[in-house]
Amino acid sequence: xxxxxxxxxxxxxxxxxRSATSIMGPLPQALALAxxxxxxxxxxxxxxxxxxxxxxxxxxxxxxxxxxFGGTPANISNRFLNIPGIEVLNGVNLPxxxxxxxxxxxxxxxxxxxxxxxxxxxxIINTRDILGRMEG
Amino acid sequence: xxxxxxxxxxxxxHGQVLEAWIPHVNADYIIVVNDAIAKDxxxxxxxxxxxxxxxxxxxxxxxxxxxxxxxxxxxxxxxxLLFATPQDALSAYENGLRFPRLNxxxxxxxxxxxxxxxxxxxxxxxxxxxxxxxxxxxKVTAQCxxxxxxxxxxxxYHELGS
Numbered sequence: 001x002x003x004x005x006x007x008x009x010x011x012x013x014x015x016x017x018r019s020a021t022s023i024m025g026p027l028p029q030a031l032a033l034a035x036x037x038x039x040x041x042x043x044x045x046x047x048x049x050x051x052x053x054x055x056x057x058x059x060x061x062x063x064x065x066x067x068x069f070g071g072t073p074a075n076i077s078n079r080f081l082n083i084p085g086i087e088v089l090n091g092v093n094l095p096x097x098x099x100x101x102x103x104x105x106x107x108x109x110x111x112x113x114x115x116x117x118x119x120x121x122x123x124i125i126n127t128r129d130i131l132g133r134m135e136g
Numbered sequence: 137x138x139x140x141x142x143x144x145x146x147x148x149x150h151g152q153v154l155e156a157w158i159p160h161v162n163a164d165y166i167i168v169v170n171d172a173i174a175k176d177x178x179x180x181x182x183x184x185x186x187x188x189x190x191x192x193x194x195x196x197x198x199x200x201x202x203x204x205x206x207x208x209x210x211x212x213x214x215x216x217l218l219f220a221t222p223q224d225a226l227s228a229y230e231n232g233l234r235f236p237r238l239n240x241x242x243x244x245x246x247x248x249x250x251x252x253x254x255x256x257x258x259x260x261x262x263x264x265x266x267x268x269x270x271x272x273x274x275k276v277t278a279q280c281x282x283x284x285x286x287x288x289x290x291x292x293y294h295e296l297g298s
């Protein structure tokens with residue numbers, strides 16, 4: 001089972017995980033990590049390192065989802081990319097996390113990252129586009 | 137064309153810099169002065185990779201700074217300078233990278249440091265460096281993001297004031 005870490009500015013990560021849990025039920029081997037203002041970056045790096053160990057109990061790898069490419073949560077996560085079995089997806093959204101729940105047992109972490117990147121992008125929809133399709 | 141922002145930020149390149157400061161000061165060239173990242177090819181590559189294509193970026197050590205054509209860069213570009221600590225900023229300044237103002241963005245709280253704002257914490261060494269900047273005629277101000285109120289470093293009380 002691929003492990004999951006969501007990391008973001010403020011409480012966003014914990015709330016996305018909480019919302020996912022309320023829809024899909026309990027999510028094992030998944031953690032949220034908040035990056036607060038004024039935090040020591042090396043301390044956060046170590047926290048993330050511990051979190052990776054904790055969710056990677058099976059050794060199947062860990063997918064880290066961050067709120068924004070170029071932001072601090074992403075910058076710290078990216079430093080783990082030299083470890084095999086770690087993938088980082090930036091721009092987390094709820095559909096992506098929900099789809100993760102149903103796919104984590106059947107894919108390798110690399111394939112899962114590719115799949116969820118495409119799925120997450122596809123899930124961003126302007127409702128008027130859908131209305132247009134229904135009319136036309 | 138000049139140094140449009142010289143900033144102390146322990147996070148270096150991150151969301152506040154890319155999304156708020158760069159458009160605000162209209163910077164087109166980022167110089168990160170940091171020995172640890174400059175000597176680590178992997179971290180350097182990660183840092184370069186998170187900068188959008190329309191911006192130029194250089195990550196260099198304090199030593200490499202002295203070999204750069206700083207006057208030329210200042211003439212050609214709107215430079216945004218990033219330092220992890222005030223000490224790095226002072227070393228760079230003394231190595232010839234001059235700037236009229238120093239912006240304090242993020243200096244994390246650690247043992248032996250006291251908070252002077254939501255995002256800034258200082259110890260005795262930091263205080264000496266900030267006072268030194270003031271003595272050199274560099275205006276030291278605190279402003280985490282452009283929408284924050286600007287506060288000045290007060291050399292008498294070693295606090296932020298208006």
